[in-house]
Amino acid sequence: xxxxxxxxxALGGFAAVRAHPRALLVWTPFAFVxxxxxxxxxxxxxxxxxxxxxxxxxxxxxxxxxQKVAPVELSLLLVGLAANAFVQAAMMRVILSPENSxxxxxxxxxxxxxxxxxxxxxxxxxxxGYFGFALIVSLVAGAVLGGGAASVAVLLVGVSAALVILAAxxxxxxxxxxxxxxxxxxxxxxxxxxxxxxxxxxxxTYVLVxxxxxxxxxxANVLFFGLAGLALGREMTALATTPRDIAGCFTPLRxxxxxxxxxxxxxxxxxxxxxxxxxxxxxxxxxxxxxxxGPQPWA
Numbered sequence: 001x002x003x004x005x006x007x008x009x010a011l012g013g014f015a016a017v018r019a020h021p022r023a024l025l026v027w028t029p030f031a032f033v034x035x036x037x038x039x040x041x042x043x044x045x046x047x048x049x050x051x052x053x054x055x056x057x058x059x060x061x062x063x064x065x066x067q068k069v070a071p072v073e074l075s076l077l078l079v080g081l082a083a084n085a086f087v088q089a090a091m092m093r094v095i096l097s098p099e100n101s102x103x104x105x106x107x108x109x110x111x112x113x114x115x116x117x118x119x120x121x122x123x124x125x126x127x128x129g130y131f132g133f134a135l136i137v138s139l140v141a142g143a144v145l146g147g148g149a150a151s152v153a154v155l156l157v158g159v160s161a162a163l164v165i166l167a168a169x170x171x172x173x174x175x176x177x178x179x180x181x182x183x184x185x186x187x188x189x190x191x192x193x194x195x196x197x198x199x200x201x202x203x204x205t206y207v208l209v210x211x212x213x214x215x216x217x218x219x220a221n222v223l224f225f226g227l228a229g230l231a232l233g234r235e236m237t238a239l240a241t242t243p244r245d246i247a248g249c250f251t252p253l254r255x256x257x258x259x260x261x262x263x264x265x266x267x268x269x270x271x272x273x274x275x276x277x278x279x280x281x282x283x284x285x286x287x288x289x290x291x292x293x294g295p296q297p298w299a
Contacts, residue, residue, distance in 0.1 A: 004282035006201055010208040012278040013271030016094045023094070026104025027087075027266035032259055034083040038076055039249055039258075045072040081123075085116035087269055092181040094270060095277035110184070117186045118176055125188065126166055133162040171195070171203050177273075178280035194283050205275055213272050220264045228257075 017024065045068070089112045090105040100107075137158030175191040183190075195202060243249050 003198070004201065004279050006205045006208065009205045009275045009278040009282075010212065012095065013209075013212075013269075013274045016270040016274050017267065019098075020094065020101060020105075023101070023104040024263070024266050026106060027090075027269060028259070028263045030083075030086070030104075030106065030262075031265040031269075032262035034079065035258055035262060035265075036249065038079055039243075040246065041072060041075050041079070043243055043246060043249060081116060081119050085112045085119060088115045088119075088177050088273060089181060091270055091273040092178055092277050095274050095281065096178060096182055111181055114180050114184070114186050115177065118180050118188060121186065121188050122173070122176065126170070129169070130162055130166055133165070134159050137162070168199070171199055171206065174202065174206070174276055175280045175283070178277040179284075181277075182280070182284070194280065198279075198283060202279060205279065209272060209275050213268050216268060216271065217264060220260075220267075224260055 086106060086108075089107065092111075093100050093105040093107075134155075138155055140154070140158075172195045173188060173191045175194050176188045179187050179190050179194065243251075243254065248254070
């Protein structure tokens with residue numbers, strides 16, 4: 001059975017950055033623009049001015065809040081899905097098609113559309129599975145225990161179990177991104193076959209990757225904000241609040257911080273995403289050799 005090195009897969013993102021440092025010059029502006037668009041959508045909708053504590057008891061106010069927030073959340077979700085489709089395709093090229101390095105591996109074509117379709121399909125499957133499982137657990141808890149604290153406990157246990165199951169399913173389906181990129185067709189469930197017998201090594205890789213991402217993020221932010229705090233003092237406290245108007249999004253200090261965040265995000269993308277391509281490259285079956293009458297092409 002084919003296998004892979006957990007260490008090599010988890011550290012492959014750092015190797016990719018080291019091999020293609022100029023790609024950061026494309027990834028960073030892309031991350032900056034996406035984060036700025038998301039913030040502008042959030043501010044333009046007036047969400048920073050909402051007093052969330054005022055909506056806890058009045059059903060009519062809660063309904064009005066949902067009607068106001070839902071379109072914004074949907075817009076942010078669409079922006080995130082579209083941006084992520086570009087990023088995923090680019091990170092797959094870094095590992096599976098490294099010769100296509102123009103424009104920092106970014107393209108706008110069928111690969112990105114397939115990644116977007118894969119994201120939508122995966123989101124529907126996981127959200128449907130979660131809410132379906134939660135609904136069944138709540139109905140069983142209400143029917144068997146008749147409400148009360150015991151029902152709440154059963155519901156919490158059931159929802160927790162659903163999260164664990166979905167996390168396990170995520171591991172088994174996680175190679176769908178490189179599989180879709182490599183085969184040129186959306187294939188969410190083909191990953192299940194590829195990951196058979198490899199659950200624990202893959203899970204171990206993702207745990208190590210999560211630790212590395214957290215370490216990079218914490219170190220970068222502590223270093224940057226520590227130095228900035230020493231240099232700017234109280235001016236840094238203004239960044240703890242979300243700007244309440246468009247102009248507030250474009251202050252020099254906020255733009256500098258946003259650019260720094262974009263750089264860290266661009267640095268984290270290959271660390272977080274390319275391990276799936278590394279694993280896929282090790283586990284995918286070799287192309288079948290031609291067998292037929294007459295001389296063989298490898299003879």
